[in-house]
Amino acid sequence: MSILGVRLDEPGRSVLLTGNEAVARGALEAGIGYASSYPGSPSAEVLGVLAELAGERGFYAEWSVNEKVALEGAAAASFAGLRAICVMKADGLNVALDTLTALSESGTKAGLVVVVSDDPGGHSSVKEEDSRYLGKVAHLVILEPADPQEARDMTVAAFGLSEQLRAPVMLRCVTRVCHAGGNVVLGALPPGPAGRPHFGRQERYITFVAFHGLQEQRLAQARAIGENWPFNAYLGPPEPEILVITAGPGFLYAREAVEVLGLGDRVGILKLGMSWPLPEKFLLRHLKSASKVLFVEEVEPFHEENVGYLVACHLEEVHPLAIYGKKSRHVAGPQGPGLGEIDVDAVIRALAALAGVPHETRSSDYGREARQLVKKMPDRELGFCAGCPHRASFWALKTAIALDGREAVVLGDIGCYTLGLTRSGYFLMQTVHAMGSGVGIADGLGKLGRFGFDQPVIALVGDSTFYHAAVPALINARYNRSRFLLVVLDNETTAMTGHQPHPGMGVTALGEKVPALSVEEVAGALGVPVTVHDPYDVRGTVEVVYRLLRQDGVRVLVLRRTCALVSARERKPRVYVDPERCVGDACGCHRFCSRVFGCPASIWDAARGRAKVDEAVCNGCGVCATLCPQGAIVVEEVG
Amino acid sequence: MSGGPDDLARKVLQPGQCAGCGLCLDLCPYLQVVEEKVVMIHPCGLKEGDCYRVCPRTPTDWEDMDRSVFGAARADHVLGHHREILFARATAPEIAAAGQYGGVVSALIAFALGRGEVRGAVLTAGAPGEMPRPALAENPEEALACAGSKYSAAPSLRALHEAARRGLEPVAVVGRPCQVLAVRKLQRARGLEAHHLAGRKVAWVTGLFCFWALDPAFYAFLRAKTGDARILRVDFSPDSLLVHTDRGLLSEPVDKVRGFVRPACRECFDPTSEFADVAVGSTEYDEAWNTLVVRSERGEALLRAAREAGVIEVKPYPPERLPLLRTAVLNKKLRTLEAQAARGESSHLQLSEGYRRALTGRDQP
Known part of the structure; x- marks a missing residue:
């Protein structure tokens, strides 16, 4: 591939x-x-x-x-x-x-x-x-x-x-x-x-x-x-008892299910390559021959509803016909019908029930059984990568909010930083909707002062998301005199989807160098005051956030530090714990680095009772060294 | 008496009883300070903690402290252990001029740093009229730059941890009475190696007289009063705030400032740094001199060396002034006992019946 x-x-x-x-x-x-x-x-x-x-x-x-x-x-x-x-x-x-x-x-x-x-x-x-x-x-x-x-x-x-x-x-x-x-x-x-x-003078697209x-x-x-389109196809006996109507990977699941159950002579599969509009005649031709129809699709019952309507319009032609799928709860993944993905097992269960054939699907307990075989397999939570600047930003935000003491509201949206709603972001984030929506919600909250709303409001947005959807909300906020702090978590790339470039990076998809358009240029042009800080400087970031929280109006803080997965390609200092300086559980930190700060590279060496850096995972940011109360973590430039 | 961060939050931080000494900061990443307010940003989950052990506002057996610091019970229930009470001042005119009064604290620290008796001094820096900050001086010049009284509760004991981290030892500490007590509690706590090293590296502690510290909001008040004028020096007379600026002297009735007094200070039992090696304050009498209380053997040795080197001169404390000092201290202690009784919280002061009776002249109600 x-x-x-x-x-x-x-x-x-x-x-x-x-x-x-x-x-x-x-x-x-x-x-x-x-x-x-x-x-x-x-x-x-x-x-x-x-x-x-x-x-x-x-x-x-x-x-x-x-x-x-x-x-x-x-x-x-x-x-x-x-x-x-x-x-x-x-x-x-x-x-x-x-x-x-x-x-x-x-x-x-x-x-x-x-x-x-x-x-x-x-x-x-x-x-x-x-x-x-x-x-x-x-x-x-x-x-x-x-x-x-x-x-x-x-x-x-x-x-x-x-x-x-x-x-x-x-x-x-x-x-x-x-x-x-x-x-x-x-x-x-x-x-x-x-x-x-060429755009012809007489052409119109209105x-x-x-x-x-x-x-x-x-x-x-x-x-x-x-x-008569070849991607709308039928596979099976001329007069099937059960007709499966499916599209996408559901077709592969259905084909395998029929094979596994040995129902090739009783079940036909109608595969829709064109899910809209429906090839009605083609569908009706096959619906007429079946007495049961089963819909296999992800996620919602789209075919089920649309073909169901077609059936209703042609009841006399297709009668008797029973409809099965999500609404009948026959096709359901582990979370239930219409929720999440389906798989071959889900289709096998549905077909076996409809055809009245016994079938034991593979036990879904194999995960549990595997766990019993491999003892102590730890759960792995979703979390920021080792060295992620967002972790430092969230710790600084958490600290500044606690110091401020006024129950600040933290609004977010979609990106790596959505993990701010998990332990990895210290559960700070309180709303997640669509690209840039935290800014619009902050804009709304920031105008409720007239009703006595006095909590500070913080909107979080990524750099790529800033260009994508935050700008109109920021203009609205300035125009309608809202009050909030917009924190742009700028890791200088579109990290979550694989480090694609954006307008702030000075390079295009084609690799051409272009003038970069920074967040501060955009916000500055809107007349919104902008502060830029490096989140790896946690103490400084806390001070900046604390100060900005106490200011009025709309203000922007850019916390800028390149995604650790990008920067570690260029420079990766060696970070390790000096076992002489780390005092283990005798420290008041109660295993801060491995237990609270939560960088996956910070681990606990149970045998020695000391903190340890997993150097295979570490990306060398060194933020843990600045937070260790014993100064026990050493950052050493390599090469 | 043991406790943890939850107890610290419940008994000290939440009721506004934190004195802002700064010693709990940097023991862990969870206690942070802003504008002289200590905040717990995350529950660490420990049942017991050094933060609780060293805090000057967690339960403290006063007489037990006497025994652990001085090896004996006190004879003087008001002024604590003292070997001598003197008037003292720095002999060097530039030090005397830099100091708030007689420049004794600056002279002692500069002397000890200059002679290499200590390698660092935990001090408080900050220009007059600005919020002060912790400072770790490594030479006499840096020490002198910290001269002059500060009027709010800088968490300057942070610098003690900084000294430990930098391997700077031994160090001298200059602090408010609450800070002196915190250092003494640190020095006698046992069990947690690393932090105690910081305590053991303290050669001696110079305590200040302190009847209250102000909330940092005081500085905004000050700026509003002084406008564009540059503040040269801030001082208090018994009934006035005195602000010397480049445009002249401003004076405000002390009552206007009382509202800024840190709530914790209203429940302070120790205005004269009873557990210090030497305690230094104003004379409320002669601005060119300090009151110097020599409390410990170490303090006595330090003073002797400083006098022999000619950096400090002393004269007897005027006998007629002593009752005034004693009354002021006693009244502060009695006010504190009343304030604590009024608040109805269990006091951080663990006083024996005998001590309480000696002080109040009556049995505990």
């Missing part, structure tokens, strides 16, 4: 690619001229790969400041006749939605594919939004690949479909497609983006309510295409 496979110009060759790489490959084969994205898991690697290949393939790629801007840029390319791809996670779709709902009404020209990655189970997300509902709201065609091969195939097909319909097409991928690796048979690579972009009818016509056209 690598970029080498994505760039390989050998049509017909089968290479191992992740779903994300396969989408990038599909975009290359489609001859895109423009690619844009704001990094978000699980699809952050799509643009990462495209940006690396943009130079040699002659197209443009960028990390945009947010998904709305990314989509508008991609739409522009489409209007000018260049195929464009725009990639975002489900949360990003919410940001871009206003433009997206308009684009499907105004129409587009060259193929515009919007890749939206959903994260069932929230492996790296705060929510598990099912973006298909929003795609439907936006009157979009929604395609759902099941594996990397389909991710490539459907990406290529989506561009054609978009041009046929003159509207954006949405490709919905889930984590198990994005991050899974699979064999992908490559197609041909075009020489480069076709034609010179959003206007009168064009609503046009949207519906486009969907009707798509539905007709879907009836």
Whole structure:
């Protein structure tokens, strides 16, 4: 799995690619001229790969400041006749939605594919939004690949479909497609983006309510295409007793479940490659032959509801037919129906129940059994990395808030620093919603003084998030005279999604050097006073935060220190505990470094009764050395 | 009497009884200070702690302290152990001028640092009219830079930990009576090696006379009064605050300042640093001299050496002034006993019936 496979110009060759790489490959084969994205898991690697290949393939790629801007840029390319791809996670779709709902009404020209990655189970997300509902709201065609091969195939097909319909097409991928690796048979690579972009004087792309009818016509056209579209497929006996309707990885689970249960002659699988609009005739044809239908999909019962409505409209044709899935509670992961991911076992259980065949699924207790075999396997909490500047920032904030003594309110949002709501951030963070939302909430709280609200308010935001979504709230705060302290936890990168560049870094996705736009330039231009401090200087940071908490109005503190995972590549001092100076449990700190401060590199040497630094984990920040009351931790420059 | 951080928070910090000595700071990362207010930022979870043991405001057996510091019970229930009570002053005019009164404290510290008897001195620095801060002086010049009275509770014993960390030993400590008591409690505590080393490295303790310290809000009050003028010196007469500025002398009735007195100081039982080796204060009589109470053998030896070297001169304490000092101290002690009774909290003072009777002239109610 690598970029080498994505760039390989050998049509017909089968290479191992992740779903994300396969989408990038599909975009290359489609001859895109423009690619844009704001990094978000699980699809952050799509643009990462495209940006690396943009130079040699002659197209443009960028990390945009947010998904709305990314989509508008991609739409522009489409209007000018260049195929464009725009990639975002489900949360990003919410940001871009206003433009997206308009684009499907105004129409587009060259193929515009919007890749939206959903994260069932929230492996790296705060929510598990099912973006298909929003795609439907936006009157979009929604395609759902099941594996990397389909991710490539459907990406290529989506561009054609978009041009046929003159509207954006949405490709919905889930984590198990994005991050899974699979064999992908490559197609041909075009020489480069076709034609010179041009925006004809007579062309119009207007959003206007009168064009609503046009949207519906486009969907009707798509539905007709879907009836015979190869990605909408049926697998199984001609007259199945049970029909499974599925899409995405659910198809793979269903296929395996049928095989495991030996139900190949009783169960048919209808795989929807196009989840919206539904190929109604195709569906009805198979629904008529079955007496039971089981829906297998993630996360919400999207097909179940839409096909359920289709069934209701055609009751006489399909009767008798019973519907099973999430609402009947047959398809459920460990957390229950409609919550989190599903797996093969969940489908096996549902099918076995429907078919009336006994089946013991593999005991889900294997985790517990493994634990019994490996005694003392410690739990591993979510937490900041060793040396993370956020840990120092949160300790300084905790200290300053306690010293201030007025029960400060701490508001956050999405990023590495969301862990501020856990032990790793000393449970400081009190709200988490969307990108930049802590700033808007702070803006609101900061105006409640007229009702006697007198708690200090702190909003936390990451550097990348600052550019993404904090600026309008900051302008509103200044305009409407709010009062709060905005702390920008600036680790000089978009750390959480894999260190993508942002406007403050002075480099673009293509690796070009550009003038950096600092947080203090932006805030300063808004007339908001800005202080910059290094969070590794914990004592100094405490003083600065304490002082700023006592000031009025809107003020910004930038706590700037490069992400430890980045800086440790350049410089990594050796940090160790001097066992002569550490007094172990005789110290009043009660194992501060390993137990309270919580850096994963700080451990307790039970045999010696002393603190210890796990040098394999340590990133050399040395903050623990500044906090140890005995001065027992030594920081030594290496090399 | 043992206790932990929870007890410290409940009995000392929350009721405003912290004297701000600074000794608990830096024993752990959980006690921090801002504007002379000590705050516990995180519950460490220990049942017992050095913070509780060394705090001058946790239960303290007064007579037991006498025995551990001086090896004997006190004869004088008001002024504590004393070998001599004198008027004293620095002979060097520049030291005398730098000091608040006779410059005795500065002279003794500079002398000891200069002779190498101590390698560091735990002091309090800060310009007149500004919030003071802990200082660790390593030479006479640095010590002299700290001359002059400070009127709020700088947590200057932090510098004792700093000295221990830097391996600077032995050190001299100059402190308020509460700080003297804290150092003595540290010195006699047993069991926790590292922190006690700091206590054992204290060669001697010079205590100050102190009837109260002010909240740092006093400095804002001062700035408001003085405006743009530069504050050269702050002093108190029995009934006035006196502020010498580059634009002249400002005077305010002392009543206007009383509101700034640190609540903990209203329950102070020791205005004359009873557990110090030597205690130094004003004379309330002659600004060119200090009152010097020589309490311990160590203090006596230090004074002898300083006199032999000619850096300190002394004269007898005027006999007619002694009752005034005694009355002032006794009244402070009695006010404290009343204040504690009124607050209804269990007192940090553990006094025997005999001592209490000797002081009040009556049995405990």
